[in-house]
Amino acid sequence: MSDLHPSREIVVVGAGPAGLQAALAAHDAGARVTLVDASPEAGGQIWRGGHPPSRIAARLLGRLRDSPVQFLRGCTIVDAPKPGQLLAMHDGNPLWLSYHRLVLATGARERFLPFPGWTLPNVLGVGGIQALAKGGLDLAGKRVVVAGSGPLLLSVAASLPLYGAQVPVIAEQASLSHLVRFALGLRYLPGKIPEALQLAWRLQPLRFQAATYPVRAHGDMRLTAVTLRSADREWTVDCDYLACAFGFVPNLELAELLGCTVREGFVVVDNWQQTTAPDVYCAGEPTGIGGAEKAMAEGAVAGLAAALLPEDANSPVSRNLHSQAAPHLARRARCHHFAQVLERSFPLRPELRDLPLPETTVCRCEDVPLIHLEGCSSWRDAKLQRRLGMGHCQGRVCGAATEFLLGWPMQSVRPPLSPVPVRLLAAAALAKADDSNPHPQTRPGQ
Amino acid sequence: MKHPDAIVIGAGIVGASCAERLSADGQRVLVLEAEVVGSGATAAGMGHVVVMDDNEAEFALTRYARQLWLECAHQLPAAAEWEPVGTLWVAADDEELDAARGKCAFYRSQGCRADLLSAQDLYRAEPKLRPGLAGGLLVHDDAVTYPPPVAAWLLERARNRGAEVRTGVRVQALEGGTLRLMNGDSLQAGLVVVAAGAASLRLIPGLPLQPRKGHLAITDRAPGFVHHQLVELGYLKSAHGSALESVAFNVQPRATGQLLIGSSRQFGQTGAEIHHALLSRMLQRAIDYLPGLADLSILRTWTGFRAATPDKLPLIGPAPDREQVWLATGHEGLGITTSLATGQILADLVAGRTPGIDPTPYAPARFLSAEDERSSIPEAADVHFH
Amino acid sequence: MSTSIEVFVNSAPVEVKAGSTAAVAILVAGVDAFRLSPSGQPRGPLCGMGICAECRATIDGVANQYTCLRLCHPGMRICTEVAAAGAGARGDARESGCSE
Numbered sequence: 001m002s003d004l005h006p007s008r009e010i011v012v013v014g015a016g017p018a019g020l021q022a023a024l025a026a027h028d029a030g031a032r033v034t035l036v037d038a039s040p041e042a043g044g045q046i047w048r049g050g051h052p053p054s055r056i057a058a059r060l061l062g063r064l065r066d067s068p069v070q071f072l073r074g075c076t077i078v079d080a081p082k083p084g085q086l087l088a089m090h091d092g093n094p095l096w097l098s099y100h101r102l103v104l105a106t107g108a109r110e111r112f113l114p115f116p117g118w119t120l121p122n123v124l125g126v127g128g129i130q131a132l133a134k135g136g137l138d139l140a141g142k143r144v145v146v147a148g149s150g151p152l153l154l155s156v157a158a159s160l161p162l163y164g165a166q167v168p169v170i171a172e173q174a175s176l177s178h179l180v181r182f183a184l185g186l187r188y189l190p191g192k193i194p195e196a197l198q199l200a201w202r203l204q205p206l207r208f209q210a211a212t213y214p215v216r217a218h219g220d221m222r223l224t225a226v227t228l229r230s231a232d233r234e235w236t237v238d239c240d241y242l243a244c245a246f247g248f249v250p251n252l253e254l255a256e257l258l259g260c261t262v263r264e265g266f267v268v269v270d271n272w273q274q275t276t277a278p279d280v281y282c283a284g285e286p287t288g289i290g291g292a293e294k295a296m297a298e299g300a301v302a303g304l305a306a307a308l309l310p311e312d313a314n315s316p317v318s319r320n321l322h323s324q325a326a327p328h329l330a331r332r333a334r335c336h337h338f339a340q341v342l343e344r345s346f347p348l349r350p351e352l353r354d355l356p357l358p359e360t361t362v363c364r365c366e367d368v369p370l371i372h373l374e375g376c377s378s379w380r381d382a383k384l385q386r387r388l389g390m391g392h393c394q395g396r397v398c399g400a401a402t403e404f405l406l407g408w409p410m411q412s413v414r415p416p417l418s419p420v421p422v423r424l425l426a427a428a429a430l431a432k433a434d435d436s437n438p439h440p441q442t443r444p445g446q
Numbered sequence: 447m448k449h450p451d452a453i454v455i456g457a458g459i460v461g462a463s464c465a466e467r468l469s470a471d472g473q474r475v476l477v478l479e480a481e482v483v484g485s486g487a488t489a490a491g492m493g494h495v496v497v498m499d500d501n502e503a504e505f506a507l508t509r510y511a512r513q514l515w516l517e518c519a520h521q522l523p524a525a526a527e528w529e530p531v532g533t534l535w536v537a538a539d540d541e542e543l544d545a546a547r548g549k550c551a552f553y554r555s556q557g558c559r560a561d562l563l564s565a566q567d568l569y570r571a572e573p574k575l576r577p578g579l580a581g582g583l584l585v586h587d588d589a590v591t592y593p594p595p596v597a598a599w600l601l602e603r604a605r606n607r608g609a610e611v612r613t614g615v616r617v618q619a620l621e622g623g624t625l626r627l628m629n630g631d632s633l634q635a636g637l638v639v640v641a642a643g644a645a646s647l648r649l650i651p652g653l654p655l656q657p658r659k660g661h662l663a664i665t666d667r668a669p670g671f672v673h674h675q676l677v678e679l680g681y682l683k684s685a686h687g688s689a690l691e692s693v694a695f696n697v698q699p700r701a702t703g704q705l706l707i708g709s710s711r712q713f714g715q716t717g718a719e720i721h722h723a724l725l726s727r728m729l730q731r732a733i734d735y736l737p738g739l740a741d742l743s744i745l746r747t748w749t750g751f752r753a754a755t756p757d758k759l760p761l762i763g764p765a766p767d768r769e770q771v772w773l774a775t776g777h778e779g780l781g782i783t784t785s786l787a788t789g790q791i792l793a794d795l796v797a798g799r800t801p802g803i804d805p806t807p808y809a810p811a812r813f814l815s816a817e818d819e820r821s822s823i824p825e826a827a828d829v830h831f832h
Numbered sequence: 833m834s835t836s837i838e839v840f841v842n843s844a845p846v847e848v849k850a851g852s853t854a855a856v857a858i859l860v861a862g863v864d865a866f867r868l869s870p871s872g873q874p875r876g877p878l879c880g881m882g883i884c885a886e887c888r889a890t891i892d893g894v895a896n897q898y899t900c901l902r903l904c905h906p907g908m909r910i911c912t913e914v915a916a917a918g919a920g921a922r923g924d925a926r927e928s929g930c931s932e
C-alpha cells in the first residue's frame with residue numbers, strides 16, 4: 001500500500017479510448033485525475049456521438065460520468081511553459097492546470113494529400129465526414145465517394161448508409177495484394193475477426209476498388225464529381241461529398257513542446273509508457289498508429305504507472321502495479337502486432353506524389369501552391385520565404401503533405417498550440433496569480 | 447568557389463546586404479549560413495523600417511538607410527511585403543504630445559516628412575485607438591517589410607554577380623582570416639565579414655554585444671484594423687533604456703491583413719522560450735491602446751534576440767586587433783532598417799571610398815580603445831529626443 | 833429523443849437535431865462554402881476535429897470559432913464569411929446581415 005499517492009494529481013490530455021482508460025485507471029489507483037478534451041464531448045474520434053455507442057464505449061463513458069474524475073470538455077491545451085504546468089483555454093478563458101504526472105493521449109489526425117480540387121467545399125476527411133455525420137449531418141440521398149487509404153475507409157463506408165448516404169465507390173490506393181496480407185494478418189488478432197467479417201458483409205453491395213486513387217475533384221464553388229484512377233483506367237463519378245484521407249499522423253505538438261523525444265514520427269516511450277520528459281506519459285496513436293484497442297491497453301498502463309510508479313526511478317516497482325498492469329501489458333503486446341501489420345499493409349504509392357499540379361494549393365491556410373515551394377531547401381526555408389505553414393493550422397495539414405511530397409520534416413512548435421484570443425494570453429499571467437481558481441482539482445501554478 | 451575574395455558569415459539581412467554590396471564592387475563573395483537564408487533575428491524581428499532620432503548617429507544612419515530602402519522598394523519581390531504605411535507615434539498625454547511636437551520640428555528641420563496630429567486627426571487616422579489619447583506624430587516615409595525574402599532577394603542579386611551562398615554550413619571558429627567549419631574543413635579569404643547577428647559573440651569572444659530578447663505575437667487576418675505602424679512614444683524609453691525588462695505598445699499592420707504585436711526587451715536571457723508574464727504584459731499594453739485587439743486570435747508567438755552594444759549603435763568596420771576580419775553586427779532593434787546602409791558603408795570602407803555618412807560612430811574600434819573613453823559614451827536613456 | 837433546436841445561420845432560422853455541431857448547422861442551412869481563403873477560394877470543413885481551421889465562422893459575435901468543435905444551443909447565431917455560396921465579396925461578413 002505504500003505505493004498509493006492519494007494526493008498525486010494527474011492530468012490526462014485527450015478523452016479518446018487511451019485518455020479515458022488512463023484517467024479511469026489512474027483514478028482507480030488512487031490519484032486525483034483531471035481529464036481534458038478540446039471537444040464538447042468525451043469519446044475521441046471513434047466514440048464521440050456514436051449511434052449506437054459500442055458496448056465498451058458506453059461502459060467507459062458511463063464510468064467517467066459516475067466517477068469523481070474531473071472532466072473538462074471544450075478545454076484546449078495552449079502551452080506547457082514549464083514542467084508541472086499547462087495553460088489551457090476553457091470556455092474562452094485562460095486556465096492553468098498543474099500536475100505531478102501528465103498523460104498525453106492526444107490521438108491522431110488524418111493525412112491529407114493535395115490533388116487538384118482537394119480544397120473544394122465538400123471534399124472532407126474520411127474521419128471528417130464521419131465526425132460531421134455523428135455531429136448531426138443528415139446525409140439522406142447524398143452520394144459520398146470514399147477514397148484514400150487505410151482501414152478507416154472501410155468502416156466509415158460501412159457506417160455512412162446508416163446516415164442515409166449512398167457510397168458509389170470506395171477507392172483504396174493500396175494494392176489488392178497488400179490488402180490480402182492485411183486481412184490475413186488480422187487472423188492473429190482474435191478480437192478483430194468478427195469486426196472484419198462484419199465489415200466485409202456490410203460492404204458487399206458497395207463497390208470497393210483497390211489500387212485506385214483520386215486524381216481530381218471537380219466543381220466551382222463546391223464539389224460535383226471526382227475523377228479516379230486505377231492501373232488500367234480513369235473515370236469520373238458524380239458525387240455530393242468526397243471523403244478522402246491517406247491514413248493517420250499522430251498529434252505530436254504538445255509532446256514536442258514538452259520536449260519528449262520523437263523518433264521516426266512517434267513519441268518514444270518505455271514499458272510503462274513513460275516518455276523521455278520527466279513525469280510525462282503517452283498512450284495511443286502518438287506512440288504508434290494502432291487503433292482503439294492498442295490505445296486502451298496503453299492508456300490503462302499509462303494511467304496505472306502515472307498513479308503508482310514511485311517518484312524515485314531507482315525504487316522498485318510495486319507488486320501491486322505489476323499485477324494490475326499485467327493483463328493490459330499482455331493486451332498491448334497483441335495490439336502492437338496489429339499495429340505492425342497495419343503499417344505494412346497500406347504503404348503510400350509513389351504516384352501520389354505526382355498528383356498536385358504546379359498550381360495546386362499545398363498550404364491551405366496561406367494558399368501556397370506547389371510551384372512556390374520550388375527552390376526551397378526545407379520546411380523552415382519554405383516557411384520564411386513562401387509562408388508555408390504560417391496560417392491558422394500552423395502546418396498541421398500541409399506538414400504531413402510536404403513530408404510525403406518533398407521529404408521535409410516539419411520543425412518548430414510554438415505556443416499557442418491552437419489559436420487563442422489576444423485577451424486570453426494577455427490575462428494568462430494574471431490568471432496564474434489568482435488563487436480563487438474555480439476548479440477544485442486545479443491549483444494555481446507557482 | 448575555390449578562392450573567394452571575401453567570405454560573409456551569416457545570411458541574415460545584414461550579411462545579405464554586405465554580400466550584395468561587395469559583389470557589386472566586383473568581389474568574389476562566398477556567403478556561409480548555418481541554417482537557411484534569413485534565419486536569426488531577421489526571421490524573428492518586426493521589419494519596421496523607421497527613422498529614429500534618439501541621437502545624431504542613430505538618426506544619420508536610419509535616415510540614410512531609409513533612403514536606400516525607398517530607392518529599391520519598387521524592385522522588391524512581392525514576398526517582401528513592402529508596405530509604405532508610415533509610423534504613427536501615439537501620444538498618450540500632453541507631455542508625450544509635447545515630445546512629439548519637438549520630434550516633429552526636428553524631423554522637418556532635417557527634411558523628413560512628418561505631421562503632428564491632434565487628437566481628432568489621430569482618431570481619423572486610427573479609429574480603433576482607445577479614447578482619451580492626446581494626439582500623435584505621423585512620419586510619412588517609414589514602412590514595414592517581411593525581411594527574410596529581402597535577404598533572399600539581396601543574395602540573388604549577389605549570385606547574379608558570381609557570389610556563392612552555402613546554407614547549412616556553420617562556422618565553428620575564426621582564426622585570423624581562416625575559418626574552421628563544423629565539418630572540419632577550413633576556408634580562407636582576404637576579407638572575412640562577421641555578420642552572424644547575436645551569434646557573432648561566439649565567433650569573436652569579447653565583442654561588446656549582449657543578446658536582448660524580444661517577444662512577438664501574430665494575429666489572424668483582420669484587414670483594415672489599423673493603417674499605420676503604431677508605436678507609443680513611451681517606446682523610446684523601452685528601446686533606449688537599460689531596464690532588465692520592459693514592454694511597449696507596438697503594433698504593425700502586415701500586408702496579409704494580420705497584426706504583428708510587439709514589443710518587449712529583456713537582458714540576461716538566452717533561451718528561446720516564451721515568458722508568459724512578460725508576454726501577458728506586452729499584450730495587455732497593446733490592448734490598452736487598441737481595445738478591439740482583445741478579440742482577435744493569436745496564431746503564434748515567438749522570440750528573437752537583438753544584438754545590443756552598450757551605446758545601441760551597430761559595429762560596422764574592421765575588427766580591432768584582427769587582420770582581415772570586419773564586423774557588421776550589433777544592430778539591436780534596428781538592423782532591418784539599417785541593413786542596407788550597413789552593407790553600403792562596409793563596402794565603401796573596404797574599397798577606400800568615403801561613405802555617404804560619417805562612419806566613425808559605428809566603428810568597432812570605439813569600444814576597444816581606452817577604458818575611460820568607453821565609459822564616456824552617453825547612456826542613450828539619458829538622451830532625450832530632439 | 834431527437835429533439836430539435838433552432839439556431840440562426842446568417843440570420844436565417846435553421847432546425848437542427850439537439851447535439852449537432854455548429855458546422856452541421858451551417859451545412860443544413862445549405863451553405864457549403866464557409867469562408868474564403870486568402871486568395872478567394874471557397875472553403876468548407878475538412879477534418880471535422882479541430883485541426884484544419886477550415887470551418888471557422890463567427891458564433892454569437894465571436895469571430896474565428898471552429899464550428900466543428902461547438903455544439904449548437906437554442907438561439908445560437910452563426911455567421912459565415914460567405915453568406916451564401918457564390919455570393920458576397922471577400923471579408924464581407926457585414927453583408928450577410930450578421931453584423932453585431
Ligand SMILES: Cc1cc2nc3c(=O)[nH]c(=O)nc-3n(C[C@H](O)[C@H](O)[C@H](O)COP(=O)(O)OP(=O)(O)OC[C@H]3O[C@@H](n4cnc5c(N)ncnc54)[C@H](O)[C@@H]3O)c2cc1C
Pocket residue numbers: 380383389390391394411412413414488489490491492493591592593664700704706717718719745746747748749
Ligand atoms: C513580420 C513577421 C510576420 C510573421 N508572420 C507569421 C505568421 O503569419 N504566421 C506564423 O506562423 N509565423 C509568423 N511569423 C513568425 C515566423 O514564422 C517564425 O515564427 C519566426 O521566424 C520566429 O521563429 P521561431 O522561433 O518561431 O521558430 P522557427 O523560425 O521555426 O525556428 C527558429 C529556431 O528556433 C528554434 N525554436 C523553435 N521553437 C523553439 C522553442 N519553443 N524553444 C526553443 N527553440 C525553439 C528552432 O529549432 C529553430 O532553430 C512572422 C514573423 C515576422 C518577422
Ligand SMILES: Cc1cc2nc3c(=O)[nH]c(=O)nc-3n(C[C@H](O)[C@H](O)[C@H](O)COP(=O)(O)OP(=O)(O)OC[C@H]3O[C@@H](n4cnc5c(N)ncnc54)[C@H](O)[C@@H]3O)c2cc1C
Pocket residue numbers: 455456457458459460461462478479480481482483484485486487488489490491492493494495496615616617618641642643644645646649659660661662708749750751752753774775776777778779780781782783784
Ligand atoms: C523582437 C525583435 C524585433 C525587432 N524589430 C525590428 C524592427 O522593427 N525594425 C528593425 O529595423 N529591426 C528590428 N529588429 C532587429 C533586427 O531584426 C536585427 O537587427 C537584424 O535582423 C539583424 O540582422 P543580422 O543579419 O545582423 O542578424 P541575424 O538575422 O541574426 O542573422 C545572422 C545569421 O547568421 C547565421 N549564423 C550565426 N552564427 C553562424 C555561424 N557560426 N556560421 C554561419 N552562420 C551563422 C544565423 O543563422 C543567421 O542567419 C528586431 C529584432 C527583434 C529580436
Ligand code: FES
Pocket residue numbers: 876877878879880881882883884885886887888898899900901
Ligand atoms: S473542420 Fe477542421 S477544424 Fe473544423
